[in-house]
Amino acid sequence: MTEKIIHFASRGGMDIEGLGEKNVELLYSKGLIKHFEDIYKLKKEDLLDLPRFAEKSAQNLIYAIERSRHTTLAKFLFGIGILHVGEYAAKLLAKNFKSLEELFHVKKERLIEIRQMGEKIATSISTFFDDEKNLKILRSIDLEISNPDFLSVKKEKLPLEGLTFVITGSMPKSRKEIEDLIDSNGGHASSAVSSSTDYLLAGEDPGSKLRKAKALGVKTISYDELLNMIKTKTEHPRLF
DNA sequence: GGGTGGCAAACAAGCAGCGT
DNA sequence: ACGCTGCTTGTTTGCCACCC
Numbered sequence: 001m002t003e004k005i006i007h008f009a010s011r012g013g014m015d016i017e018g019l020g021e022k023n024v025e026l027l028y029s030k031g032l033i034k035h036f037e038d039i040y041k042l043k044k045e046d047l048l049d050l051p052r053f054a055e056k057s058a059q060n061l062i063y064a065i066e067r068s069r070h071t072t073l074a075k076f077l078f079g080i081g082i083l084h085v086g087e088y089a090a091k092l093l094a095k096n097f098k099s100l101e102e103l104f105h106v107k108k109e110r111l112i113e114i115r116q117m118g119e120k121i122a123t124s125i126s127t128f129f130d131d132e133k134n135l136k137i138l139r140s141i142d143l144e145i146s147n148p149d150f151l152s153v154k155k156e157k158l159p160l161e162g163l164t165f166v167i168t169g170s171m172p173k174s175r176k177e178i179e180d181l182i183d184s185n186g187g188h189a190s191s192a193v194s195s196s197t198d199y200l201l202a203g204e205d206p207g208s209k210l211r212k213a214k215a216l217g218v219k220t221i222s223y224d225e226l227l228n229m230i231k232t233k234t235e236h237p238r239l240f
Numbered sequence: 241g242g243g244t245g246g247c248a249a250a251c252a253a254g255c256a257g258c259g260t
Numbered sequence: 261a262c263g264c265t266g267c268t269t270g271t272t273t274g275c276c277a278c279c280c
Contacts, residue, residue, distance in 0.1 A: 018267075
């Protein structure tokens with residue numbers, strides 16, 4: 001069970017800073033968390049009794065858990081750990097379904113209609129949502145999440161709609177912030193350069209991705225150029 | 241069946257914070 | 261104050277699902 005909780009709290013999922021492998025195992029061994037919904041029942045006082053947890057780390061973890069209540073549907077879908085559903089497939093699902101509830105009774109045939117989703121992934125997803133035990137857990141976590149995007153998806157045309165970006169080198173903002181910026185403006189941040197990459201976003205000391213991008217003829221842009229792309233295409237850019 | 245592209249794991253470096 | 265432990269961030273790469 002700890003593997004599931006670690007995955008749920010991980011970067012691509014609910015992104016709860018301070019809840020890594022060791023701390024999940026610690027909390028699990030102390031009986032403080034048994035399933036991932038228990039994370040939201042944790043109190044600062046529970047943490048202060050644990051080894052290597054003093055005021056600062058307990059407070060930071062509680063803040064991180066609170067922040068995760070405002071997560072997106074895509075991150076949540078990744079976090080619950082459906083077989084074959086990584087960050088990318090989770091984003092595809094979030095784009096195609098308005099809410100978590102809509103997925104509860106989804107049919108395999110409906111999933112296969114989604115471009116880039118094959119039979120294996122579709123089977124895996126429909127099997128997951130067919131299991132009443134899973135639905136019960138999801139309903140209880142859903143009550144803990146307070147992001148309105150869970151209920152409705154905005155459909156307006158976004159400035160980076162349909163564009164794929166790969167990031168390399170050091171950036172003025174953290175990679176995660178930039179990925180979120182691309183995402184929230186309709187683009188997709190991928191991890192590897194390929195012929196389907198539209199732009200390589202290169203910072204200082206770019207890695208091997210720059211060489212690959214040049215070899216494939218992928219256009220390289222800076223962080224400022226990315227901001228300009230967003231600004232020039234919309235008067236109201238989404239800054240996260 | 242082969243090529244493409246994304247996922248996920250492994251790894252390294254740097255950082256934060258606890259305990260002594 | 262400093263050492264140690266664990267976490268975050270970023271990169272690389274092998275594997276595998278998907279598409280043609």
